Amino acid sequence: MTDFIMASLLPSLDPLIIGAIIAIFLFAGLIKGFLGLGLPAAAMALLTLIFEPTEAIALLSLPIIVTNLYQFSRSEDRLETARRYKVFALAIIISIFVTAWHITVFPTEILTSVIGVAMITFASQWLFGLSFSIGTGAGWQLGAGVMAGILGGLSSIWSPPVVMYLMARKAPKESFIAATGFLFLVGSFPLAVGLFMSGVLTIVAVIKSLLGLGAALIGFRIGETLRAHVSQDTFRKAxxxxxxxxxxxxxxxGLV
Structure with missing residues (x-):
């Protein structure tokens, strides 16, 4: 009976695919645990080697939700953070949902290129400290939120506009951690809903995502342990x- 159910739910999930998903999310979770960021970027870089971009994004749904929920739950002044960044959060929620809902209308080449640009931007801002001057008005949060949401809906990586905004505002360390946890978390739910409504997040994708979640959590704990024994700066740059x-x-x- 169990074999019949599994065969019905996972008609094409062979052991090699299972092993690849576990290995990829174990590595991505390790990166997240060690650096405190980078799970979507690490996972997408490898998942797109064996899956179409839309399927790879769907597999990230549960790991993104759970790891960011964990991060935000450990931060301080959560209510104050939500109040301070409510415009930013609303812009992300709406734009990421609309983009993810219509993700299937974008050609694979465009999705592949967007994911690549998101990864390069993500890495560049941390390697070179990219930033810019911004004002204190709500318009800046609205603009950055829309940019983050569109990027997140197309690639599952919406951290670059979020981090660049917070760096430009010179957010203190604890405020930075709380804000990123909050803004990453609020974007993860509409992303999942949008992908479900577009037909990309199926029951098979959810089961694969659960496999990835388990591996990511194990990798996260390994990364936290390694952080105390390895030079974080050297590892981060690599x-x-x-x-x-x-x-x-x-x-x-995506271009060729």
Whole structure:
């Protein structure tokens, strides 16, 4: 009976695919645990080697929700953070939902290139400290939120506009951690809903995502442990350089 149910739910999930999903999310979770960021970028760089971009994004749904929920739950002043960034959050929620809902109308080449550009931007801002001057008005949050939502809906990576905004505002360390946890979390739910409504997030994708979630959580704990024994700066630079190379590969593949 169990074999029949599994065969019905996972008609094409062979052991090699299972092993690949577990290995990829184990690695991505390790990156997240060690650096505190980078799970979507790390996972997308490898998932797109074996899955179509839309399927790869769907597989990230549960790991993104759970890891960001964990991150935000451990932050301080959660209510104050939500109040301070409510415009930013609303812009992300609406734009990421609308974009993810219509993700199937975008050609694979465009999705591949967008994912690559998101990875390069993500890596560049951390390697080179990219920032810009912004004002205190709500319009800046609205603009950055819409940019983050569109990027997130197309690639599952919406951290670049979020982080660049917070860096430009010179957010203190604890405020930065709380804000990123909040803004990453609020975007993860409409992303999942939008993907479901577009038909990309299916029951098979959810089961695969659950496999990825388990591996990501294990990797997260390993990453936290390694953080105390390995030079974080050296490891971070190596990972970000790898992100840039893999992002450039995706852009090239999307253009040729």
């Amino acid at each position: 990972v970000l350089i790898a992100f840039m190379i893999m992002g450039a590969r995706l852009v090239f593949n």
